[in-house]
Amino acid sequence: MTTLLPIFDSAIYALRIVLLVVGAVLLVIAILDWAVRTRRINPFSPVARFCRRVIDPILAPIEARVVRSGGIPSQAPWWGLASVVVTGVLLIVLLQWIRSAAVSITFAASEGGMRVAALVLESAFEVLKFALIVRVIVSWIGMRYSWWARMAYSLTDWIVKPIARVLPPMQPCPLVARGAHR
Numbered sequence: 001m002t003t004l005l006p007i008f009d010s011a012i013y014a015l016r017i018v019l020l021v022v023g024a025v026l027l028v029i030a031i032l033d034w035a036v037r038t039r040r041i042n043p044f045s046p047v048a049r050f051c052r053r054v055i056d057p058i059l060a061p062i063e064a065r066v067v068r069s070g071g072i073p074s075q076a077p078w079w080g081l082a083s084v085v086v087t088g089v090l091l092i093v094l095l096q097w098i099r100s101a102a103v104s105i106t107f108a109a110s111e112g113g114m115r116v117a118a119l120v121l122e123s124a125f126e127v128l129k130f131a132l133i134v135r136v137i138v139s140w141i142g143m144r145y146s147w148w149a150r151m152a153y154s155l156t157d158w159i160v161k162p163i164a165r166v167l168p169p170m171q172p173c174p175l176v177a178r179g180a181h182r
Helices: 004-037 046-068 073-111 113-141 147-166 174-180
Strands: none
Touching: 004 046, 004 073, 046 073, 073 113, 113 147
16 A cells, blocks of 8 residues: 555656646636637637637537536636536545545555444544535525436435424525515
8 A cells, every 4th residue: 555655646746647637727718709709809810719729619618618608608618617626626625535535444444343343333423524615605506407406305304304394494584585676
């Protein structure tokens, strides 16, 4: 295990560099595309022609998805940049979590059965905590019927439903309700 950790750390470091470069390139593309679409750059200039010939076909799938979601087509490069940043952060966090889990498993295995049982219990609570966070976020954004939201609900219903039966339903704040009618 100790020989694999430096390799794993090097892979995470290389991934960070790659994602930084990809993000920087997408930032330049987003700025160029925005400047061409808003006519900050002459639409007949070589830069604008390059953008229409090279960049627009690359952004076409992102633009189609943005338009289907009700967005503005000129925002496609920014959404592409945001998706690379969010995906990169999630990927790096996942890899770091896998690394720390491997170290914890190795340590627990060397300590004995009680430490392995404690690690399993700790991991179960971490999964439950994550599912509760997902459930709260899903309740805010209204994506309850996606597969990952259904999984979070099924993992946490046994905790949330008894509490919901005891607590009275939440009433909207009168100040918020009054402001909504104006």
